Amino acid sequence: MKLQKIILAATASVLALGTSIAFAQFQKSEDAIKYRQSVFTVMSTSFARIGAVVKGEAPYNKDEVAKNAAIVAMLSTLPWQAFGPGTEGGKAQPEIWSENAKFKGAGDKMQLAVASLNTAAQSGDLESIKKAFAAAGQTCKTCHDDFKKK
Numbered sequence: 001m002k003l004q005k006i007i008l009a010a011t012a013s014v015l016a017l018g019t020s021i022a023f024a025q026f027q028k029s030e031d032a033i034k035y036r037q038s039v040f041t042v043m044s045t046s047f048a049r050i051g052a053v054v055k056g057e058a059p060y061n062k063d064e065v066a067k068n069a070a071i072v073a074m075l076s077t078l079p080w081q082a083f084g085p086g087t088e089g090g091k092a093q094p095e096i097w098s099e100n101a102k103f104k105g106a107g108d109k110m111q112l113a114v115a116s117l118n119t120a121a122q123s124g125d126l127e128s129i130k131k132a133f134a135a136a137g138q139t140c141k142t143c144h145d146d147f148k149k150k
């Protein structure tokens with residue numbers, strides 16, 4: 001009985017490990033490319049909606065900006081798992097893999113910047129939203145300059 005329990009626990013652990021590996025990887029590089037591009041597309045849509053408010057092209061609605069900032073902050077955590085080894089392609093520059101620490105650093109900066117934007121957006125202070133938006137936009141641009149094909 002005791003041994004059966006140990007085997008059962010071990011089997012469950014192996015299955016859980018297998019599931020997490022399958023979750024972190026993609027079957028084909030095209031799947032990874034599609035995933036990360038989809039995330040960036042939706043992130044860009046919400047970011048641009050905040051941008052329209054910041055630029056005075058759309059009226060400021062606290063709930064709308066807060067919602068879009070939360071979407072951007074949440075999505076900012078997702079694309080990195082889809083830049084694994086062997087997933088070169090799409091608009092990704094090869095430097096993402098050859099200078100991976102630099103790429104990771106740029107991604108971390110972006111995540112911190114959009115987390116700050118989200119904090120500002122939830123507070124509802126438009127002046128701090130404007131500042132945080134500009135800082136976040138700069139992290140998008142820096143990373144694109146270095147790592148995204150034109």
Ligand code: ASC
Pocket residue numbers: 044045047048051137138140141
């Ligand atoms: C966007 C978008 C980006 C960034 C970048 C900021 O809305 O799609 O890639 O902002 O242009 O510099």
